[in-house]
Amino acid sequence: MRSAWRWYVVILVAAVLGYFRTPDTWLQTVVYDSIAVSGVIAMVIGVRRNRAEAAHLWIMFAGCKLLAACGDFVYAWYARHLGLSLYPAPADGFYLVAGACEVAVLVSILRRRLPARDPGGLIEAVIITGSVSLIAWVYLLKPATQDDELTAVGRIVAISYPILDLLLFMLLTRMLVGGGMRNGAFRLLACGMMSYLAADYAWAFTDHFQFDAGTFGSHLLDSGYLLAFVLYGAAGLHPGIRDLAAPVQVTERGFSRWRLALLTGATMIAPVLLAAQAWFDDNRVPDAQAIAGGCVGMFLLVVARMTVLIRQVERQASKLESQAEELTELAQRDTLTGLANRRAWEQALPLALDHARRDGTLLTLAVLDLDHFKRFNDQYGHQAGDRLLKEAAAAWASGLRAGDLLARYGGEEFALIIPCGGSRLAAELLDRLRPLTPSGQTFSAGVAVWDGQESSEALFARADAALYEAKGAGRDRVALAA
Incomplete structure (x- = not known):
């Protein structure tokens, strides 16, 4: 069982590569859904065999991915069999319900995993997610609200996708900047979420910029979703899934270089967007209010993070001072009698x-x-x-x-x-x-x-x-x- 996840990854990655050779027929749908469902089944089997803590939550997570796979099949049914091109469509219901349930399940897992307060990690997650939210607003959310070709329901559906992706992105960021065990199952799960979100955002931006991905490009974007299913299944088969939802001790972490670089990059997104819009629109900034609000928000969040860091340093200094006093006291006390030495x-x-x-x-x-x-x-x-x-x-x-x-x-x-x-x-x-x-x-x-x-x-x-x-x-x- 310890090496089962490795064999599963090797075999399924080969299947994903084989997906590139499938024609745009029902064969492509069958191969796609087979890989996706295999990830769901592998996760359920792995969670049960490894006797994972909070197994019901992981099985619910697998159920969310099964709903998404059902949505893919429904989409193929009315597109291939009925020859219909609808928006919004029945498949959107599967996708949105699956995404909402996935958010709820991951929130429950994170609450079990990180029961203690961690304001620093939460602020960092909000900073990174806030910067991505600004991009999503400018290129995805705002255009959807202003699209006159969409019905009211269509606008709601179009807005719901990036919102769910932002929530999933925030939970992923919270997992990465939070404390606790970083075993193989954790890395597989995180990489799966990254792959899924990357594919989702790639499709969204392809549609926004009206870029024709072509057959190979479509297969490449689909492979992002398929790789996510494979990684989810491998995470379930990995023995590390046993303790992945177990409560962990949140410790005060050092501010590493990669975290500093990540937060610096996140806070630079708003001014970069401002410069880009001014450059391409002849010094006009159509989203000036949103970008200004993003800059103010990032500034306040950075101040809040600095406050948490200062308090952390003060606590550590106080702790060190107390430990120094205790060591001094111990150094001047006889260990047997308790008298001065x-x-x-x-x-x-x-x-x-x-x-x-x-x-x-x-x-x-x-x-x-x-x-x-x-x-x-x-x-x-x-x-x-x-x-x-x-x-x-x-x-x-x-x-x-x-x-x-x-x-x-x-x-x-x-x-x-x-x-x-x-x-x-x-x-x-x-x-x-x-x-x-x-x-x-x-x-x-x-x-x-x-x-x-x-x-x-x-x-x-x-x-x-x-x-x-x-x-x-x-x-x-x-x-x-x-």
């Missing part, structure tokens, strides 16, 4: 000394060490040791003042900055922390009061020396540095 401590201590010097207040430094931590680890295991460190840090932090800073200096050793306090306050504070130590453990501490002149390294060295004095004196006590 040694890096944060080494940054905080000089700042605390500067504040004490400027304000003329006392500052005391204490170094704490859990007693017999190695023995605890050996007896209960490293996991229990980690749990002791974590619980001790939480318990000690709960007994501190708001301005005190407790950090994990390394291993089982902790450092404590006690601002606005001397040795007496430090002793009282440490005595309050001692009974909070979990699991019946104890700690030893060395305390040093800053003399107002020494460096942070010298102050820490005195407190650390006092800690070793406390350990040497039997542990579970506080020693004051000389």
Whole structure:
């Protein structure tokens, strides 16, 4: 099944090439409709075998193409069998109903595929479709409304075709500029829609400019429709159809060069039309109002797209700033205990000394060490040791003042900055922390009061020396540095 779509494309493309050799008889109609119906059947079979999500929508899409194929047969019936040339004709009913249903089905598929808001993609689709709409108005819609040879019904039919094509073009553009999966089925479906719309617009402009395409030209234009049917069938047979209608995450995409070129080309269509009409009509612009409205519309849409881009950049900048703050916070936090780590401590201590010097207040430094931590680890295991460190840090932090800073200096050793306090306050504070130590453990501490002149390294060295004095004196006590 994985390679079935490839074989189908090869065989049916050969059939489309063979279509060029068919004479303008019922044989041509049979070959044309056989290729078209094969695309419908292949799509239905592929959707069912691949168990595609929202399979009913794809089967409805295939049904729309079947209606279009029925329209081709009806057209051939009254043209070949009855010898009638009517406009509007019964076949137009099939074509218009098929087009309207196809638009409705694709809208449903896109709503499933892109459930989240994507204002940027929507504005881009409107910009591109708006530029094509201006061309359609000047060369297709306006002439149809002013054609006195058409009846009221004929004008409605003539206007309906380009309107449906514009809606299909907008949905195709929305698919291409939207996010989500771009697998083989997506590409086959998009190429099929491009081929169908290209053939439709080629026929419309051929009729507008009264160009006689001839037998080969007619076959060439018909091959655009046939290739669309082939690509639709191949998309159904492709395994990627399984997830093509599944919801996708709309992400903020970068503004690539091809999208910039596409939007630039779309916004240039209105001034190009203005210049062309002025050139060919001796500086007269018959569609000046429509072109002016198109220019204004394109300008406003470009401003709206720029606004969305600016907001996107602002959101990304805010997100990056938030992530930078989180990384900074993580870089200064001990992963086990959640306390400030040694890096944060080494940054905080000089700042605390500067504040004490400027304000003329006392500052005391204490170094704490859990007693017999190695023995605890050996007896209960490293996991229990980690749990002791974590619980001790939480318990000690709960007994501190708001301005005190407790950090994990390394291993089982902790450092404590006690601002606005001397040795007496430090002793009282440490005595309050001692009974909070979990699991019946104890700690030893060395305390040093800053003399107002020494460096942070010298102050820490005195407190650390006092800690070793406390350990040497039997542990579970506080020693004051000389």
